[in-house]
Amino acid sequence: MNTGISALERRLGDPWDPANPLGHEAILAADERAEMFADGERALDDHALNAEFVPASLGGRMTGLDRLIRVMRSVFRRDPCLGLGYGASTFIASVNVWAGGSDAQRGRLAELLLGGDQVASVYHELAHGNDFARVDFRALPDGAGNLVLSGRKEVVTNARRCTAMVIFSRTAASGGGRSHTQLLVEKAALPAGRMRYVPRFSSTGMRGVQLGGVEFTDCPVPESVAIGPLGSAMEIALRSFQLTRTGLPAMALGVLDTGLRAALRGSGDRVLYGRPVTAMPHTRAVLAEAFVDLLLSDCLATVVARSVHLLPDQSNAYASAAKYVVSGRAMAAMYRLSQLLGAQFYVRTGPVGIFQKLVRDLAPAGFGHAARVACLATVLPQLPRLARRSWSASDTAPPALFRLDDPLPPLPFAALTVSSARDTLAGALAAVRERLPADAGAELRELAAAFAGELVALRAAVAEVRPHDLAVGGDPAALDLAARYATVLAASACLNVWLANRDHAGFTGDPRWVTAALLRLAADVGRGSGALPDHLVEPLYAELSARYAAAHSFDLSRVDLPG
Structure with a gap:
């Protein structure tokens, strides 16, 4: 999973080091001039980043969408302008050629990209x-x-x-x-x-x-x-959107990673009422909740990225749902972190200066080429068919969908469909209650039961929707069903990723993070406030602090970072 990511991180170096020519000070200086970060682009040229956007069958390094997301997350973690302007824009354009182009077109585009050229x-x-x-x-x-x-x-x-x-x-x-x-x-x-x-x-x-x-x-x-x-433009676009709507917001989670790091730096250096800001319960809760939002977003994005390989006839609805959840969670978390920083949020230089740039850059990165409401409008008309055909415990998903280290087949561009035929990810939520281990705890069991009940309620609500309201121009309130569905998918992804990877040592197998994730998601379907109780805040804040001190990423991969 982390092949190539460590090499890229080493090449970019410690972003907090003022002497690093690829660090935050240089990035902020380029932003003040409204220029692309030229030294960063040269470093990505040296890394041959374009090869990540070319399928391995055409001589590139694109082997898995989940791997590509993590590589590009390293770039977004450093500078969102590099992430979008150097990398993601080429990814957005090129997948249309991989999905619908002729052999000659695919070969020519691979030649251009591997030669260092860009496509818009x-x-x-x-x-x-x-x-x-x-x-x-x-x-x-x-x-x-x-x-x-x-x-x-x-x-x-x-x-x-x-x-x-x-x-x-x-x-x-x-x-x-x-x-x-x-x-x-x-x-x-x-x-x-x-x-x-x-x-x-x-x-x-x-x-x-x-x-x-x-x-x-x-x-x-x-x-x-x-x-x-x-x-054939619409058909090809609807197929390629399954990669881009999943990929771009998931890549941009690197922005939240660095935003959390900046908030920890800023909070750790401040003293209020005679004690460090990080000793205050409210501060710890905000940081822990942002950490959980990153983890649950990464869970959904990773599962959906793997579904493109394993379930190409189902990933259309998943991709739009993932974009809705992931981009919304990331932007909301950054906003709460900006409130935590207070006046420091406006500082444009120094160790916390990168934060204000990240907030400004995240909105267009999360928006990308399709607004969140457009993603809901893509999902909504598919719900009646998915509710009829799936959403039951008998409609099981392949175990590799959730096991993060399992190998994946090549990206099946030709097998991607313009709408989802089934939905085994929701079905996996219906089945998960029976598979919860003894140490899951009463709180997690109740949450799993509540989300299983939400799926049942959603099926009933979808059956009552008038056909007219499923289309553009119908009752806007119907879009709430698509939003509820996206939240249910996120809950299923979190529960099943936790269950499938419990053999991993340490934090991944701990039930407290998935309990916290479901509590955060429950607020989106009208169950509670989403605020985490102290008995979850403290262990999550401890994990976040430990990763910060050891320079590990805050996502599921927990990769080593410079600095």
């Missing part, structure tokens, strides 16, 4: 946001074997410095689900004068990332640039 995802139009079916950018056939590009895209990462672009385009004047196509276009092949760059919008977060735009005017390209058959 050219999707968004400000007028339409996440509604890709209404994209106006046109690539209409001219009858002579070309597509003629016309229109503009305003929010493109690395538009100026990419070598190739994946462009979401309208290829039929009429509407309907087959009216759009994705194109793999190399800028060097474009005729002169037909493309211009749109200036960057100023932004509060991700100030160093190049977020400009492009505009094309009657620009011909050969029809061979189409990724898949004409009209």
Whole structure:
């Protein structure tokens, strides 16, 4: 699981060391100039990070989505601008080619990426946001074997410095689900004068990332640039979203890791009312709860990442649910940590100065290419079918879904589906009560029973929803069912990861963290406040403090960090 991560962390060095040219001081200086962190990019070049986005079958190092997430978490842990601007933007674009491109296109993109080039995802139009079916950018056939590009895209990462672009385009004047196509276009092949760059919008977060735009005017390209058959854009996007909606928020958990570390530093250096801030129960509770939120988010993200390999016909709904939970939890945890830091939150230099940048950068990293409400809208219409076909103890998930060290088959891009056929992750929640060990404790047993009951209640509520309310334009309150479902999946992931990895020595097998995780999640379905009791806060804070002192990551992997 940690292969290559330790080498990358060593290359980047101790971020808190003022003498480290790849540390926080240098990163903050680049942010003040609204520039990408050039020395960091060179270090990632030396590490050949682009190879992580290329499948092993094409000469790269992409073997598992869960592994890629952990590699990129190291980059986000250091600088979210590097994470998005150098890495994740290429990942978002390239998976469309792996999922739907021809052999020639996949080979050419692998060649570009392994050579150090970048590819940009050219999707968004400000007028339409996440509604890709209404994209106006046109690539209409001219009858002579070309597509003629016309229109503009305003929010493109690395538009100026990419070598190739994946462009979401309208290829039929009429509407309907087959009216759009994705194109793999190399800028060097474009005729002169037909493309211009749109200036960057100023932004509060991700100030160093190049977020400009492009505009094309009657620009011909050969029809061979189409990724898949004409009209296949939505299908390919819905398949590739299963990797990106899972991957990007999970990568960005590195931001919360560093935010927790900064909050511990800031709190440890402060004295109030004659004692250290970290000795106060409220401080310990906030830190422990943020730690639990990171762990439960990592549980769900890791299980969903593994489902892409093991259950490609189920991962569509899981990916959208994971993005909703993980990005929301991370942003809320960072907000509470900012309240804990108080006036220190506004400091832009020194040992805690990185925190304000992390907060600003996390929102766009968590938002990515699809808003959280758009993820719920993807899940909602699938719920009636999943409730009918699954959600029972007899619909079991493969053990490898939860065992973190079990090997995975290659990513099955061709097997990914545009909607989920079944849901064994929810079924695993229905079955877990019977498998709780004797030392689980009464509190955990009650929580497991409560979430099993929530699944039953959710099934009944889904059966009552009018078909009209499952679609865009229906009752917005119906989206609450998708949010409840996402929370149930998170609870199932936490319980089953704990059960499947109890043979691991130390904290992973301790029932207290999973009890705390379910208490935090229970608040999202109207059960309690989510506040942790003292008997859970103290051991969790002790684990957090021990990891901080030993320079271990705060996620499930507990990797060694420099410093």
